[in-house]
Amino acid sequence: MKETNPTFQDVYNFYEDYVFNKVANELGNEYEDDPGFMADVACVALNKLPCKYIRHHVDMAFYLTPEEYTEMESKIAKVVEDAVVFVKSHKRG
Numbered sequence: 627m628k629e630t631n632p633t634f635q636d637v638y639n640f641y642e643d644y645v646f647n648k649v650a651n652e653l654g655n656e657y658e659d660d661p662g663f664m665a666d667v668a669c670v671a672l673n674k675l676p677c678k679y680i681r682h683h684v685d686m687a688f689y690l691t692p693e694e695y696t697e698m699e700s701k702i703a704k705v706v707e708d709a710v711v712f713v714k715s716h717k718r719g
Contacts, residue, residue, distance in 0.1 A: 640678035640686045645671050648706045670709035
């Protein structure tokens with residue numbers, strides 16, 4: 627894979643931090659010995675959310691109403707919950 631152009635190093639999906647934190651906070655104790663499970667859950671969850679690429683959190687947070695933020699939190703909770711079920715049902719071994 628080619629090295630990333632420095633111009634784009636600050637670009638990331640707004641949902642990543644939120645999903646990673648949700649997964650870590652909800653599953654960290656139960657699955658601390660299986661980080662692959664948590665990574666799989668995060669991948670499945672992120673694939674169910676729309677892409678919202680930004681450079682700085684303030685770019686997105688500044689434009690969200692409290693209602694929109696609450697809706698995003700609800701979506702994140704739902705997709706993480708669904709992702710746990712999906713990954714558990716497809717886990718090998």
